Amino acid sequence: xxxxxxxxxxxxxxxxxxxxxxxxxxxxxxxxxxxxxxxxxxxxxxxxxxxxxxxxxxxxxxxxxxxxxxxxxxxxxxxxxxxxxxxxxxxxxxxxxxxxxxxxxxxxxxxxxxx
Amino acid sequence: xxxxxxxxxxxxxxxxxxxxxxxxxxxxxxxxxxxxxxxxxxxxxxxxxxxxxxxxxxxxxxxxxxxxxxxxxxxxxxxxxxxxxxxxxxxxxxxxxxxxxxxxxxxxxxxxx
Numbered sequence: 001x002x003x004x005x006x007x008x009x010x011x012x013x014x015x016x017x018x019x020x021x022x023x024x025x026x027x028x029x030x031x032x033x034x035x036x037x038x039x040x041x042x043x044x045x046x047x048x049x050x051x052x053x054x055x056x057x058x059x060x061x062x063x064x065x066x067x068x069x070x071x072x073x074x075x076x077x078x079x080x081x082x083x084x085x086x087x088x089x090x091x092x093x094x095x096x097x098x099x100x101x102x103x104x105x106x107x108x109x110x111x112x113x114x115x
Numbered sequence: 116x117x118x119x120x121x122x123x124x125x126x127x128x129x130x131x132x133x134x135x136x137x138x139x140x141x142x143x144x145x146x147x148x149x150x151x152x153x154x155x156x157x158x159x160x161x162x163x164x165x166x167x168x169x170x171x172x173x174x175x176x177x178x179x180x181x182x183x184x185x186x187x188x189x190x191x192x193x194x195x196x197x198x199x200x201x202x203x204x205x206x207x208x209x210x211x212x213x214x215x216x217x218x219x220x221x222x223x224x225x226x227x228x
Contacts, residue, residue, distance in 0.1 A: 033215045043203060044117070045219035091158065095215055102148060102160035102173055103207075103217060 002027045004094050006106035013082045014114050020067075021077045021109045023092030031097040034068065034075045039108070040088040048090070051075065053097075079111075087113045118142065119208050119220035127226045133194040136223045138206030140187055146170070146209045147189040148217060149181055153202035164189055165211065196227045 003026045013019035025034070036048040051059045051068050058066050063083075067076045079086055092106040118141035128134055140147050149161040151174075160173035164183035175181075178196075183189040193200060203224050207217040 035216075037219075043222050043224075045205060045207075045222075046117075047216060047218070050216065097215075102163060102171060103150075103158075104160075105158040107157045 002029075002032075002094050002096070002104045004092050004104050004106035006090075006092055006109050008109045009107070010110045010112070012112040012114055013079070013086075015082055015084060017082055018078060018080045019082055019111065021079075021090050021092075021111065023075045023077070023106055025073050025075065025092070025094050027073070027094065027096075029096055033095045033097065034066075035093040035095070035103070036064070036066070036077045037091045037093060037105075038086075038088045039091065040085075045091075049077065082113050084113050084115060087111055117218040117220065119144075119206060119218055121204075121206050121220035121223050123223060124221065125224045125226075127228065128196060129228055130196055130198060132196050132227075133192065134196065134225065136191040136193070136204050136206075136225070138189045138191070138208075138220055140189070140206075140208030141218055144208035144210050144218075145187060146211055147183055147187070148207040148209075149175075149189070149191050150205040150207065150219075151202045152205060152222070153199075158205075161191070193225070198227050201225055201227045 032053045034051045038046045063080045089108045093103040120139045146165045152158045161175040163171040181191045203222045206220045
């Protein structure tokens, strides 16, 4: 079974600075998707970014980018120019490319942004 | 706003009781997923439906059941509730199982006292 590990329960960053959240995963599959979800205090789960395992290019969405290292099974999220609204729980998630599989989530990293 | 709606937002009930959580997927989405988020277990997949049929099962207890109706809304039924069932229950939807983005509803906070 696939597992997702987020080794940093809590992180903090100064406003306008850059922070990187770590995620590693374990799978025997070669084709899959990886995601970062954000959960602010409202508890809504918001999709931040998606990476397809067969693509070597790292995904980018505005201030959010990933560093995908397939051989190392690592998928980190970089947040640039951090804003107060970035404060939230961030979950890394894995999904097999085959259709009938759910998302497998890590335990999450709580990010605080300091003004 | 993801377009996925869940009712109620909050539910407080006693042990041994039965509750029903409701989810309406985004317009056009045929697949619905239920997840449970608790402090000790994190986010765990419960069950998936596609166009009215069960497609995948996760760590769903026998006391829990779900269904998806012809209008595509889904209900999660939790019975013989225990204190440990207190959690945030999310519904997510996607167009079909081959689409990999899942869009989450706001969740239902269940408190069992």
